[in-house]
Amino acid sequence: MAVRKNQADLTAAEKRRLIDALLQLKRDGRYDTFVRTHNAFIMSDTDTGDRVGHRSPSFLPWHRRFLIEFEQALQSVDASVTVPYWDWTVDRTPAASLWAADFLGGTGRSRDGQVMDGPFAFEAANWPVNVRVDGRTYLRRALGAAVAQLPTRAEVDGVLAMATYDMAPWNSASDGFRNHLEGWRGVNLHNRVHVWVGGQMATGASPNDPVFWMHHAFVDKLWSQWQARHPRSPYLPAAGTRDVVDLHDTMRPWNNVTPADMLDHTRYYTYDTAA
Template sequence: MTVRKNQARLTATEKRAFVDALLELKRNGRYDTFVATHNDFIMSDTDSGERVGHRSPSFLPWHRRFLIEFEQALQSVDPSVALPYWDWTVDRTPGASLWAPDFLGGSGRGRDGQVMDGPFARGANRWAVNVRVDGRDFLRRSLGAGGRQLPTRAEVDAVLAMGVYDAAPWNSASDGFRNHLEGWRGANLHNRVHVWVGGHMATGASPNDPVFWMHHAFVDKLWADWQKLHPASAYLPTAATGNVVALHDTMRPWNNVTPADMLDHTPHYAYDSVAA
């Protein structure tokens, strides 16, 4: 059974294995296919049009499937690797352990945001950005720039207490757990973290930064926590509704995956602690 651990509890060996698997996926070209897929969907998902991966009820099951496929790609390189998660309610500063040179590296330099240390720095010649939002081919970050703050545990708990999964109009104006977790309303959880990291994480090509996977693993864990807290609260909508993915509708780009298929994560992986 794959067990996803808090990144702060990874051993040095586990960190190295995760980094090495990322670098191999980058070397063989598979990594960039995930970046391109995410960028394509975030650019096409709109409040008024068809939306699948973002701004919609399927935000959580879509990313759950996306992470499962990426985790399987990592495990094709090293079967011992699992996606770690970043609990940004605890590891809240640019000095947190995940930003160390032996793991993800730190913030970018002032003039252009270029990450200069760690295994994903362009100077190591192993992490060229190929799916680009501009002409620059290096990873960029601006951790906490402008005095930005990451979400707090109290803000997360308030969202976890919400009893309804989603509601009309099923987009970024919706009330309910999904949209508050995605970050278009309320405390702005998921979106706020992307902006706090800055650089590529603030763009549609956010998976260029390996912290994307750790951030979304924590978002997925929070969904699992919410499911445990509200076992009678179902995915909504259950029937076809406008331009969004209902419970038994297929989620692009997959031909045979529905939100219903993704409600139970336990056939695929466990978290080291699922309770909120």
């Protein structure tokens, strides 16, 4: 059983194996396939139309499946690798260990956002940005430039206390746990982190930045904590809606995956015992 660890607890060898697996997926083209998939869905998911990956109840099960498939791709390169999570309530500054040159590299330079150090820097020649929102082919970041503060533990706890998973109108105007975690309502959790990192993370092509996976692993961990805290609060909607994914509806792009299939993550992985 795969165990997802806090990125801050990875050993130097575990970091190196993860980086090597990421670089291999980039070389063989599989990494960019994930970027294209995410970008296509974020562009097509709208508040008033068919929505699957974002702005909708299936945001959490969709990304759970997306991470599982990515983790399986990493493990096809190195079976020991799992997707670590970034607890942004603790590792809150550009000086945090994940931004070190021996791991993800740091923020971008001021004039164009280009990441200049680490294995994913343009100068390292290993990480061309092929799925682009503009003409720039290098990884970009602007840590803390667009929004000053990452979410706090108190803000997370407030969202985890919400007892209802989701509710009509089942989009970015909805109340409930899902939308507050996704960040369209309230204290803005998930969305705020994307904007804090900046660069490609603030676009639909956000998986271009490997921190995307660590961010979403933590979002998924928070969902698992909410599920444990509210065992009688089901995924909603159960049935009968239009334009969103009901409990037993298929989630595109998969032909046989429903939200119900994604409710028990322990079939695939567990998280370490850190809070």
